[in-house]
Amino acid sequence: MTGRLPTTPTPTTVHSARIVVPMTAPPIADGAVAVRDGRILHVGERSWVVDQLDGVPVTERRWRGALLPGLVNAHTHLQYTGMGSVGRVQYAGFEDWAAAFNDVYAQPHDWRAEAATGAAQSIAAGVTSIADVVTDIEAATALEDAGLGGIAYWEVMDWENAAWQEHGRAQVLAELERIPTTPGAGLSPHAPYSLDVAPLLELPDIVRQRGLRLHLHLGEAAFEGERTAIEPVPGLEGVVGVGHGTDWHLANVPSFRAMRALGFGASATSFVDRLGVLGPDCHVAHGVYMTAADRALLRARGTAVALCPRSNAVIGLDPPPVADYLREGSPIAVGTDSLSSSPSLDPMADVTALYRIARAQGYRGRDLHERLLAAVTLGGAHAMGLAVGPDRIGHLAVGARADLAVFDVDARTVPDALAELVEDGAGRAVATVVRGEVRTADSARVPSIPSAPTIPDPVKETR
Numbered sequence: 001m002t003g004r005l006p007t008t009p010t011p012t013t014v015h016s017a018r019i020v021v022p023m024t025a026p027p028i029a030d031g032a033v034a035v036r037d038g039r040i041l042h043v044g045e046r047s048w049v050v051d052q053l054d055g056v057p058v059t060e061r062r063w064r065g066a067l068l069p070g071l072v073n074a075h076t077h078l079q080y081t082g083m084g085s086v087g088r089v090q091y092a093g094f095e096d097w098a099a100a101f102n103d104v105y106a107q108p109h110d111w112r113a114e115a116a117t118g119a120a121q122s123i124a125a126g127v128t129s130i131a132d133v134v135t136d137i138e139a140a141t142a143l144e145d146a147g148l149g150g151i152a153y154w155e156v157m158d159w160e161n162a163a164w165q166e167h168g169r170a171q172v173l174a175e176l177e178r179i180p181t182t183p184g185a186g187l188s189p190h191a192p193y194s195l196d197v198a199p200l201l202e203l204p205d206i207v208r209q210r211g212l213r214l215h216l217h218l219g220e221a222a223f224e225g226e227r228t229a230i231e232p233v234p235g236l237e238g239v240v241g242v243g244h245g246t247d248w249h250l251a252n253v254p255s256f257r258a259m260r261a262l263g264f265g266a267s268a269t270s271f272v273d274r275l276g277v278l279g280p281d282c283h284v285a286h287g288v289y290m291t292a293a294d295r296a297l298l299r300a301r302g303t304a305v306a307l308c309p310r311s312n313a314v315i316g317l318d319p320p321p322v323a324d325y326l327r328e329g330s331p332i333a334v335g336t337d338s339l340s341s342s343p344s345l346d347p348m349a350d351v352t353a354l355y356r357i358a359r360a361q362g363y364r365g366r367d368l369h370e371r372l373l374a375a376v377t378l379g380g381a382h383a384m385g386l387a388v389g390p391d392r393i394g395h396l397a398v399g400a401r402a403d404l405a406v407f408d409v410d411a412r413t414v415p416d417a418l419a420e421l422v423e424d425g426a427g428r429a430v431a432t433v434v435r436g437e438v439r440t441a442d443s444a445r446v447p448s449i450p451s452a453p454t455i456p457d458p459v460k461e462t463r
Contacts, residue, residue, distance in 0.1 A: 012059070013059050014032050014049060014053070014061070015063060015067060015406075016049075016060060016063065019031065020032065020043070020067045021373065021417075022069070023394065024396075029045075031067065032049040033402075034053060040397060043396050063430070064430075066411075069128075069405065070129060070403030070433070071125070071348070071405055072347075072393065073130045073131065073336055073347050074131045074283065074334060074383045074384070075215070075286075075335025076122075077337070078115040078119055078130070078132050078139060078338070079134065079338075080118075081115065081339050082113075082339075083338065083340040086340040087340050087341050088343070091314065094316075094317065096315075097315040109136075115139035116145060118339070121345045122146075123148070125345060126347075128148060128404075129183075129394075130148055131150055131153065131380070133215065134152050140180060147435070149184075150184060151185065152186070153185075154172075154175055154176055154188065156172055156189050156199065157191070158190075159195055161199075164198045164202075186214060187207045187212065189214070192218070192272050193223070193224065193256050193257055195255075197254055204279070208281065213282070215283055215284070215285065215384075217284070217285050219284070219288050219289045220285070220286035224256075224267060224289050226267035226291050226293070226294065248262070267290070269294035283304040284303060285308060286307070286312065287320055295325065305325070307320050307322065307335065308337040309357055311336070311337035313353070314341050322357045323357075323358050323362055332375045334372075334379065334380060335347070344426070351372050369421070369423075373422060382394065403435065404433035406433075407429055409421060
């Protein structure tokens with residue numbers, strides 16, 4: 001006698017909560033997300049999701065509060081987690097902060113261990129994917145080791161034109177081969193002021209030839225902002241092309257700093273745009289010192305900006321133009337930066353800071369709560385090119401990766417829950433689900449209710 005052996009059905013878990021916020025669909029009161037094999041199977045009202053699973057063995061986890069897509073930290077440096085002493089001080093500006101940073105950076109560090117600690121802190125805050133800028137190769141595996149999503153961006157800085165042509169390109173190519181491609185790899189040309197023109201021209205080509213991603217700091221320091229053109233400094237008056245009304249690129253400038261010394265007032269944003277750095281495969285961090293024209297360039301190129309307001313405040317910078325980004329429809333994401341310039345790796349604290357800044361800058365739109373929650377989830381996914389495709393993140397939709405975050409909020413209505421999350425969401429993450437696996441949870445709030453073939457209804461919430 002022959003025949004097929006009975007197969008064991010793939011386990012299905014239903015995560016339900018008072019409020020479910022899919023991001024690409026309206027928020028759901030008494031909603032649920034069904035997960036199987038690390039993917040989202042169903043999203044909807046709890047009763048509907050239960051009906052779809054009739055006859056299927058299911059385990060339900062009923063969460064108190066709000067269920068969101070896993071948060072996306074669109075800009076940080078996990079390896080600097082051990083440099084919290086720098087980030088706990090208030091500075092007078094970028095140069096003041098950089099001096100303190102360099103002193104601590106020069107001390108002995110276990111970059112891999114510190115990056116792992118940062119990854120663990122991120123997961124505890126509800127983060128499931130990260131744009132992680134890696135300066136020292138020992139920290140390159142932090143995302144892969146933690147099972148997180150996102151992209152590890154190898155940072156490239158301090159290359160002048162001659163050294164780049166002589167051996168810099170070859171060195172960076174060799175270093176890029178050591179960056180793990182799981183979950184994703186990219187390059188981070190540090191900033192317009194730390195690289196000469198030759199590497200800024202070639203690094204995007206290196207990335208795009210390999211189908212990778214770009215990420216750089218832009219508009220973080222005040223001297224990157226647009227300014228009125230001035231006469232060149234003494235001794236440079238005879239340089240070809242210098243003079244009011246002359247386009248800087250015709251002067252064959254070797255670097256952004258040289259362009260400034262020659263008297264040109266173009267912003268760092270227009271500088272890197274002319275070099276072909278910006279594009280839909282690139283996102284930038286900070287975007288503080290940007291004019292309306294700069295922001296329009298980002299939109300025209302499809303380049304998102306990761307706003308890091310708490311880091312800007314610690315360093316002593318101006319707040320980013322949040323209200324303008326929102327009014328103009330610019331694609332935004334949220335980053336914490338690292339503990340070397342920020343109090344924590346909890347992006348919800350930055351969401352609250354962005355809310356306060358936007359209101360102070362005069363933004364009165366009733367959509368502010370929803371847009372900032374979208375920025376810290378779908379916006380971050382979009383910034384890294386991860387909002388679409390088979391391994392998409394940042395929203396709760398059928399077939400997407402089952403990355404979820406649960407927040408302990410008291411509100412009973414959708415508008416009140418969104419307001420509570422945005423205005424006071426820091427420290428409220430009670431569970432993080434990465435690829436369907438619960439990674440952190442306060443056991444007092446996590447009842448598991450096995451059911452076969454159906455889920456008991458109603459399910460009592462547990463605090």
